[in-house]
Amino acid sequence: xxxxxxxxxxxxxxxxxxxxxxxxxxxxxxxxxxxxxxxxxxxxxxxxxxxxxxxxxxxxxxxxxxxxxxxxxxxxxxxxxxxxxxxxxxxxxxxxxxxxxxxxxxxxxxxxxxxxxxxxxxxxxxxxxxxxxxxxxxxxxxxxxxxxxxxxxxxxxxxxxxxxxxxxxxxxxxxxxxxxxxxxxxxxxxxxxxxxxxxxxxxxxxxxxxxxxxxxxxxxxxxxxxxxxxxxxxxxxxxxxxxxxxxxxxxxxxxxxxxxxxxxxxxxxxxxxxxxxxxxxxxxxxxxxxxxxxxxxxxxxxxxxxxxxxxxxxxxxxxxxxxxxxxxxxxxxxxxxxxxxxxxxxxxxxxxxxxxxxxxxxxxxxxxxxxxxxxxxxxxxxxxxxxxxxxxxxxxxxxxxxxxxxxxxxxxxxxxxxxxxxxxxxxxxxxxxxxxxxxxxxxxxxxxxxxxxxxxxxxxxxxxxxxxxxxxxxxxxxxxxxxxxxxxxxxxxxxxxxxxxxxxxxxxxxxxxxxxxxxxxxxxxxxxxxxxxxxxxxxxxxxxxxxxxxxxxxxxxxxxxxxxxxxxxxxxxxxxxxxxxxxxxxxxxxxxxxxxxxxxxxxxxxxxxxxxxxxxxxxxxxxxxxxxxxxxxxxxxxxxxxxxxxxxxxxxxxxxxxxxxxxxxxxxxxxxxxxxxxxxxxxxxxxxxxxxxxxxxxxxxxxxxxxxxxxxxxxxxxxxxxxxxxxxxxxxxxxxxxxxxxxxxxxxxxxxxxxxxxxxxxxxxxxxxxxxxxxxxxxxxxxxxxxxxxxxxxxxxxxxxxxxxxxxxxxxxxxxxxxxxxxxxxxxxxxxxxxxxxxxxxxxxxxxxxxxxxxxxxx
Numbered sequence: 001x002x003x004x005x006x007x008x009x010x011x012x013x014x015x016x017x018x019x020x021x022x023x024x025x026x027x028x029x030x031x032x033x034x035x036x037x038x039x040x041x042x043x044x045x046x047x048x049x050x051x052x053x054x055x056x057x058x059x060x061x062x063x064x065x066x067x068x069x070x071x072x073x074x075x076x077x078x079x080x081x082x083x084x085x086x087x088x089x090x091x092x093x094x095x096x097x098x099x100x101x102x103x104x105x106x107x108x109x110x111x112x113x114x115x116x117x118x119x120x121x122x123x124x125x126x127x128x129x130x131x132x133x134x135x136x137x138x139x140x141x142x143x144x145x146x147x148x149x150x151x152x153x154x155x156x157x158x159x160x161x162x163x164x165x166x167x168x169x170x171x172x173x174x175x176x177x178x179x180x181x182x183x184x185x186x187x188x189x190x191x192x193x194x195x196x197x198x199x200x201x202x203x204x205x206x207x208x209x210x211x212x213x214x215x216x217x218x219x220x221x222x223x224x225x226x227x228x229x230x231x232x233x234x235x236x237x238x239x240x241x242x243x244x245x246x247x248x249x250x251x252x253x254x255x256x257x258x259x260x261x262x263x264x265x266x267x268x269x270x271x272x273x274x275x276x277x278x279x280x281x282x283x284x285x286x287x288x289x290x291x292x293x294x295x296x297x298x299x300x301x302x303x304x305x306x307x308x309x310x311x312x313x314x315x316x317x318x319x320x321x322x323x324x325x326x327x328x329x330x331x332x333x334x335x336x337x338x339x340x341x342x343x344x345x346x347x348x349x350x351x352x353x354x355x356x357x358x359x360x361x362x363x364x365x366x367x368x369x370x371x372x373x374x375x376x377x378x379x380x381x382x383x384x385x386x387x388x389x390x391x392x393x394x395x396x397x398x399x400x401x402x403x404x405x406x407x408x409x410x411x412x413x414x415x416x417x418x419x420x421x422x423x424x425x426x427x428x429x430x431x432x433x434x435x436x437x438x439x440x441x442x443x444x445x446x447x448x449x450x451x452x453x454x455x456x457x458x459x460x461x462x463x464x465x466x467x468x469x470x471x472x473x474x475x476x477x478x479x480x481x482x483x484x485x486x487x488x489x490x491x492x493x494x495x496x497x498x499x500x501x502x503x504x505x506x507x508x509x510x511x512x513x514x515x516x517x518x519x520x521x522x523x524x525x526x527x528x529x530x531x532x533x534x535x536x537x538x539x540x541x542x543x544x545x546x547x548x549x550x551x552x553x554x555x556x557x558x559x560x561x562x563x564x565x566x567x568x569x570x571x572x573x574x575x576x577x578x579x580x581x582x583x584x585x586x587x588x589x590x591x592x593x594x595x596x597x598x599x600x601x602x603x604x605x606x607x608x609x610x611x612x613x614x615x616x617x618x619x620x621x622x623x624x625x626x627x628x629x630x631x632x633x634x635x636x637x638x639x640x641x642x643x644x645x646x647x648x649x650x651x652x653x654x655x656x657x658x659x660x661x662x663x664x665x666x667x668x669x670x671x672x673x674x675x676x677x678x679x680x681x682x683x684x685x686x687x688x689x690x691x692x693x694x695x696x697x698x699x700x701x702x703x704x705x706x707x708x709x710x711x712x713x714x715x716x717x718x719x720x721x722x723x724x725x726x727x728x729x730x731x732x733x734x735x736x737x738x739x740x741x742x743x744x745x746x747x748x749x750x751x752x753x754x755x756x757x758x759x760x761x762x763x764x765x766x767x768x769x770x771x772x773x774x775x776x777x778x779x780x781x782x783x784x785x786x787x788x789x790x791x792x793x794x795x796x797x798x799x800x801x802x803x804x805x806x807x808x809x810x811x812x813x814x815x816x817x818x819x820x821x822x823x824x825x826x827x828x829x830x831x832x833x834x835x836x837x838x839x840x841x842x843x844x845x846x847x848x849x850x851x852x853x854x855x856x857x858x859x
Contacts, residue, residue: 017138020161021131027449028170032123032456039456040064040122044167044174045307045315046455049774050844056457057559060176061496062513063102064122068503070101071110071121085502086512087490087521088481090549100217105129105181119459125181126173130164133184137163137413140191143198144240144358144417146424151434155420158437162326163413165448167307168405171316174454179406182219185211187410189226190233192262197237200254202261209265216269221403224394227269229365229407234259236361236414239354288396291376294385297400298375307451316402317373322447326440327366327412330419334359337422355418362415369408375401399515458770459500465593466505468586469552472595481508482552482593483545485572486533486564489526490514494559501591510548530649534565535575542581542596551596553582558590558751558772562619566646566656566724568749568780570613570762578603578611589771590753606760613747615732617780620646620724621835623814630813631663631718642713645674646724648700649707656700657727658711661833662689665717667696673704674712680704689717693833695784697730720813721835723782731786732836734857741785741855743838745798748780751842755849764798764851767842774844782837789832791858795825796840799849806848811837822848827858 026033031051032041042056055061069085072078081098088095105125113121137160145152145159173180192208195201208230216223238244243251296312303314305321319327338356368384376382388395398404424433466482473480484498488511495513502509510525528544531537532553545553555576560569573592576582580600585593622644624632634642648656658671667689672682680702687696703709713719732741746754746762751772757763765778785792794810800822809819810826812834818826822840830836838853 013138016157017134017160018131020157021127021134021164024134024161024164024445025127025130027445028165028452029126029174029454032454035119035456035458036123037117037120039119039458040176041126041174041454042176042457043455044171044452046453048455048844050770051453052456052458052770053773054458054771055460055497055500056455057493057497058176058457059493059496060174060457061500062493063176063178064118065496065499065503065513066102067106067109067122067125068113068118070103070106071113072503073101074107074110084508085506086499086509087514087525088508088510089524090481090547092479092508102178102181102219103217104214105218117459129173129181129184133169133187133409134160134164136184136187136191137409140187140194140410141413141417143191143194144414144421146421149421149424151424151430152421154434155424155437156417158434158441159413159416159420161441162323162416162444163409165444166323166405166409166412167318167320167448167452168316168402169409170449170452174452178219179221179403182215182222183406183409185215185218186222186226186406187413189215189230190410190414193230193233193259194237196258196262197234197255198241200251200258202258205259205261205263209262212262212265212269219406221398222406223269224398225404225407227266228392230262230266232361232365236358239358239361241354244354288389288393289399291386293399294382294401295376297402298377298382299373299402301374301377304370313400313402316400316405319408320448320451322444323412326416326444330359330415331363333419333423334363337425355422359415359418359422362411362418366408366411366415369404369411372404373402462504463501463588463591465554465586465588465591466501466507469554469593469595470505470507472585473551476551478551479508479549480506480551481510481549482554483510483529483532483550484554484556485576486556486560487511487526487530488513490521494556494561497556497559498554508549510545510550527649533560533572534567535572535579537576537579537581545596552585553594553596555592555594556590557592557754560749562749566619566648567726568613568617568619568747570747570754571616573754574610574613574762578607587753590751604760609761614742614744615747615781615783616726616729617748618723618725618782619749620644621782622722623835624720624722631720633665633716633718634667634714635716640714642719642722643674643710644722644724645708645710646700647706647708648703655727656709657697657725657730658700659695659697659721659723659725659730660711660713660719661693661695661721661835662687662713662717662719663691663693665689666715667717667719668714669696669698670710670712670714671698672701672709674706674708674710675704678704687717693720693831695730695833697725697727700724723835725783729783731784732781732855734785734787738787739857739859743781743853743855745778745850745852748778748838750779751777764849767844767848767850769844769846772842772844774842776839777842778840778850779837782835784833784835785830785855787832787857789830791827792830792855793825793827793858794838794853794855796822796850796853798851801846804843804846804848806841806843806845808838808840808853811839 029041035052039052040060042058042060069083073080078084082095083097084092084095108128109121109125112124138156141159142152142156145155169183188211189208192204195204212226215226299313299317300309300311303309303311303317305324307315307318371378371384375385378384420433469482470480488495498509499513529541557569557573576594577584581597582594583597585595626632634640667687669685673680683699683701685698700709734741745765750765752765752767755763755766806822808822809816810828818828820826
């Protein structure tokens with residue numbers, strides 16, 4: 001009967017914990033449950049007015065790719081330990097990469113996704129990780145809350161629940177970081193240590209060791225920090241062990257035997273870590289992360305309580321006011337317990353100093369974790385981080401200091417359990433502490449989850465542009481391989497879009513997405529082929545692509561931020577469409593695919609018309625002001641020079657220019673490599689700027705060793721603007737009447753996708769709710785208008801619903817001069833030389849087909 005009662009109690013506990021995990025998942029990741037079968041979270045703090053959008057790029061897609069790869073291996077569709085769909089240089093066997101592929105959660109994904117799809121598998125794996133973490137936290141807190149206390153169960157449940165409300169857990173889970181999954185295993189490691197040390201049971205050491213290895217297979221950060229904290233947890237549990245501190249030889253031998261399996265696994269972990277570092281020998285992190293890299297990823301201290309404080313990783317670092325209050329209250333309880341032990345004989349007789357010491361150690365550890373998480377923004381310029389990197393060499397591999405927060409839920413759970421265990425010694429009334437704990441649970445849940453609203457990335461079916469590449473390769477009976485453009489060094493989240501489509505279509509890519517870049521890929525692929533993103537593809541590059549076994553090029557026009565190329569995506573797209581060695585295959589919204597041809601083809605008349613845009617919208621345009629006054633005097637700035645640059649690797653710069661807007665003084669413009677000792681074509685021109693703002697243009701010059709061409713402006717003139725342009729597009733020309741300026745939307749920077757008319761000409765840019773984000777998603781031309789000053793009007797041309805609340809703004813020299821709804825005609829005064837920029841703000845309420853903006857001069 002006793003066994004049946006225990007089984008029933010265990011079943012009841014399991015139901016309660018699963019229900020609690022479901023409540024947590026629903027509260028923090030809402031509206032993810034509504035999209036359980038169709039989409040996955042991509043952020044915990046969704047700033048878009050749309051709760052769900054189609055295929056948002058990010059780390060969630062990267063991890064989904066690796067989960068899917070593990071499933072493909074289990075199915076036998078991919079050779080075991082082979083990552084064949086990315087960074088594939090033509091030899092599948094060279095893509096043999098032995099790593100654990102995020103088990104056990106990739107296995108959970110594989111089992112759930114096979115019958116019901118990727119979204120279901122992903123969301124189920126996330127829910128499982130929450131439940132596993134809650135289970136481990138409960139049993140760990142139960143051990144520290146007092147094994148004989150009748151209220152310890154409720155206190156332990158509340159400790160686990162509150163610890164699971166740590167925002168960092170949900171930010172990492174929603175963002176698709178493996179750390180979010182790995183955090184569920186860290187309390188299991190500590191639970192095993194506690195059993196081994198306090199009970200001397202080898203099963204504790206075995207539990208801790210096995211789960212430590214699972215931490216390694218799930219997330220390297222959780223593995224590293226869990227392993228690093230093992231001595232600390234041994235001391236904490238030792239302080240609570242029987243007969244502490246006089247355990248005796250037999251007691252210490254018992255602890256050692258209990259920890260023996262963990263020691264074995266620890267040695268194995270050290271060997272794994274050494275092997276891991278050897279695998280990084282040819283990567284960009286082989287010597288560790290630089291302090292500058294860490295500084296770029298260090299959160300501001302003010303974000304500890306407010307996730308919306310401006311700064312990098314603010315949302316990751318924030319613990320919120322609810323958790324902060326819990327930590328403060330627990331610290332006060334531990335402090336009060338110390339005072340009672342000091343001045344009250346009653347408390348000294350009933351309590352062990354080890355309990356207070358354990359509480360003090362946990363409090364100290366929480367402070368250390370928070371200080372280390374600040375990185376270079378910690379006290380005295382990050383002195384704690386510097387010490388950690390020096391004393392613990394593997395710590396130098398950590399790029400994001402806030403990753404140490406993977407220890408925080410475990411620390412909070414134990415701290416809460418110890419504090420309320422101390423409180424129970426003074427509050428003997430049954431149920432009081434439990435009721436207060438449950439109330440605190442509700443308050444912390446509300447405080448921590450209310451600022452969050454998960455953004456959902458809908459997972460589409462196979463992309464027809466990618467599918468066309470696979471079908472075209474099948475006709476030639478070769479493996480489909482593609483270069484996907486824009487091409488990145490390998491560490492850009494934009495490439496996660498490529499990974500998703502490649503996996504869905506079984507397509508091998510020359511490029512891919514990895515936080516660790518290999519010199520092999522960077523030199524052989526990225527540097528050699530990055531100009532394809534400019535639409536430039538010469539014979540040597542075609543030969544290289546053929547040598548890699550590439551059969552096609554795929555172009556994502558909506559994954560084209562300014563840093564990719566000096567001009568908008570339409571320039572590259574036009575050049576690819578009209579390239580004689582490329583054949584257009586398919587367009588699926590913003591994704592275009594082209595087959596590589598062995599022999600050049602003859603362009604059609606329609607294609608020949610597409611070769612050049614109406615204007616080149618520059619990405620490199622800089623505007624300067626001082627104290628609200630347009631322009632800066634060159635002689636008054638540091639070194640009396642103004643410098644700008646643009647990355648143009650392997651490109652033909654003979655038809656590019658730098659243009660500078662200046663007045664009132666002498667102006668010397670030097671172009672070419674930054675270092676005067678470097679060889680290469682340089683330009684130098686001297687001008688005398690008059691009283692009116694005037695544009696001065698010089699040839700761009702060659703690139704230097706940094707693959708950049710530079711402009712250095714000197715003199716005593718005042719400079720307001722610097723822009724990198726094409727010589728035929730230094731200003732927007734007027735129509736034959738001299739009154740109108742047509743600005744095609746396809747020749748601006750834009751999201752959405754380009755639609756062509758029946759003749760193949762670029763017709764419009766299209767935006768749709770659920771596909772594009774709300775906000776400013778189209779802008780240009782970033783150029784001055786020809787024709788001098790005057791009163792101008794502007795209106796948008798296209799098709800949209802009359803009630804659509806999308807808007808646009810007109811800026812001159814970066815300053816807004818007029819704005820209004822997309823249906824409105826606006827008027828403004830033009831000074832004759834300022835850079836004109838139009839920015840469209842999409843409301844995401846209805847479909848918008850934007851053809852152009854028409855600027856007209858008043859009659």
